[in-house]
Amino acid sequence: MDKELFRTIISENQEYIGSIPLVERPLDLEEYGNYVFVGVRQAGKSYLLYQRVQQLLAEGKLLEDIVYVNFDDERLQGMVAADFDLILQSYHSMYSGQPIFFFDEIQNVDGWANFARRLANLKYRVYVTGSNAKMLSRDIETVLGGRYLSVNVFPYSFSEYLTAVGVNLVGGWQYGRKANELQRHFRTYFEWGGFPELVNFREKRIWLNSLYNRIFFNDLIVRHKIKNEDALRLCVRRLAESVMQPCSLNRLSNLVKSTGVSCSPSTIMEYVRYLQESCLLISLDNYASKFTEKETVKKHYFVDNGLLHLFINNPDTLLLENICAITLYKKYGSGMYYFNRNIEVDFYVPDEGLAVQASYRMSDESTLEREIKALVALNSLYPLKKALIVTYEDEGMMERDGLKIEIVPVWKWVLLSLKQSRQ
Secondary structure (H helix, E strand, C coil), rough: CCCHHHHHHHHHHHHHHHCCCCCCCCCCCCCCCEEECCCCCCCCCCHHHHHHHHHHHHCCCCCCHHHECCCCCHCCCCHHHHHHHHHHHHHHHHCCCCCCEEECCEEECCCCCHHHHHHHHHHCCCEECCCCCCHHHHHHHCCCCCCCEEECCCCCCHHHHHHHCCCCCCCCCCHHHHHHHHHHHHHHHHHHHCCCHHHHHCCCHHHHHHHHHHHHHHHHHHCCCCCCCHHHHHHHHHHHHCCCCCEEEHHHHHHHHCCCCCCCHHHHHHHHHHHHHHCEEEEECCCCCCCHHHEECCCCCECCCCHHHHHCCCHHHHHHHHHHHHHHHHHHHHHHHEEECCEEEEEEEEEHEEEEEEEECCCCCCHHHHHHHHHHHHHCCCCCCEEEEECCCEEEEECCCCEEEEEHHHHHHHHHHHHHHCC
């Protein structure tokens, strides 16, 4: 690496980064904070960096104050930690100001965290993206020593998806023709998810397959030096098929073994951890479990409905529960659980007194009764402030044993929950 290369990269990126067309996403950052944006590949982390650049330019910063480096740039292959200082040297050989740094996929270079910490110590403002959640969160807490704030980046919410396809939420969006239009768009979002680039593709399954293969090989097989590729593939498929069920490590191991591929529970535990680290998987604990059970029996969801859809046939019921999990996880994170001890409740947020059941259709009387009984039983143990049954299109309100239960269609719920979280 040499300074001339970095001067070229700095100059090239300044020419285009301030004018990239964007779908603006909620981005509320501290003015003088340093940030790490973490999320699955293609979730839109780079575009949040671009958005932040454009915010700063609108506030009066100059293009020459901006240093954007994408470490996926093929010209930076083979870069080592000792080369980081060349970025500083190159900038100061061009300008005399105090730059603001934007580093994309910086985890590609080992030792990046020490450089990021040094920049923070020198009072530079720094924004960083990466795809490996565990590595970044660990470094934020240790090497970065509290100098950086972490922001989880997910694919588009339904509201953001609507903005991306040119649909505005106006007054009365819950009713009439506007509601019908939103439901048509929701069907596509429900089935194929919210990856920003996917919006413009007609062959959505092909695009999603390509993305999954990049995650599978680069973030899993290569990064973790996994030798038993077939076992990992089967593990992912079995996790997809088991989205609605608590899944023990032993059960996952047996499901994989049933196909003739040997895989121990300890190996399954490693695979699940790798999937979590790649930001592909969200895992929930059973609120009612003892500690040892919490570690070995969890419910697992995919970070985007489109990725889940790749692995399952007749997907509607699984996709409904998965999108509920994503929506709640964005809002409550590790504060949400499922509840399973003589009572089965899909999602429970104890700090909010919130319980949510996901049920695709409520036309079957026995299904409705099962969902209601579970919510009422949970309320008798832990009084609830709000109880919901999220369906695909059914809607209503009922009361049982003093507990009010709202039945709400998922397309409306994901929009309302977003609005409520911003109030």
